[in-house]
Amino acid sequence: WNRSDPENDSEFAPLVARPELANLLPVLYPDVFPNLAAFTGDRADLLAIFLTGIPEGIVPGFQNTTGSTQADLMRLNMAIPPSEDPNVNGLIAGDAAGFPNGRRVFDDIATVELRALAGLTIPLVDPTYVPDEAAGLITDGTQELDDVSYLSVFPYLDHPVSGYDSVPPSRSGLPQGK
Numbered sequence: 771w772n773r774s775d776p777e778n779d780s781e782f783a784p785l786v787a788r789p790e791l792a793n794l795l796p797v798l799y800p801d802v803f804p805n806l807a808a809f810t811g812d813r814a815d816l817l818a819i820f821l822t823g824i825p826e827g828i829v830p831g832f833q834n835t836t837g838s839t840q841a842d843l844m845r846l847n848m849a850i851p852p853s854e855d856p857n858v859n860g861l862i863a864g865d866a867a868g869f870p871n872g873r874r875v876f877d878d879i880a881t882v883e884l885r886a887l888a889g890l891t892i893p894l895v896d897p898t899y900v901p902d903e904a905a906g907l908i909t910d911g912t913q914e915l916d917d918v919s920y921l922s923v924f925p926y927l928d929h930p931v932s933g934y935d936s937v938p939p940s941r942s943g944l945p946q947g948k
Contacts, residue, residue, distance in 0.1 A: 859882055875920060
């Protein structure tokens with residue numbers, strides 16, 4: 771994927787339309803994803819999120835579709851204003867200014883993508899599909915850091931913390947480094 775140019779991304783469409791992880795979730799967790807296990811169609815929701823942008827009419831005001839052109843691009847929909855109350859889970863949490871509409875620094879892309887793979891976004895293209903309850907509960911397993919400061923201007927990220935002379939934050943009761 772990384773060695774290919776975006777103009778050739780359509781070659782990956784079959785992998786996006788039928789992702790292996792979405793097939794493995796019901797196998798690994800048999801009683802947790804019964805609706806995902808029963809879904810046999812191509813994943814038009816994932817094709818839209820990753821390769822074509824979301825077509826008009828699915829999300830009010832969204833204008834980031836490339837039509838039939840399939841390319842894994844960062845799409846920024848300028849018709850959607852910045853959110854006054856942003857949610858790290860972006861569009862799947864009702865925040866149209868968030869992922870997949872561009873990439874805000876603080877959006878939890880991994881969680882959004884895992885939830886999409888688990889079927890949470892299928893109803894956007896198939897209203898008859900009911901996502902499994904677990905699809906909306908999946909996370910990437912990391913904790914949000916409340917003490918991260920963002921700048922109000924580009925590059926938005928503050929200077930990185932040195933890995934040599936700083937104490938990492940405590941995680942889940944683990945002892946802190948010295």
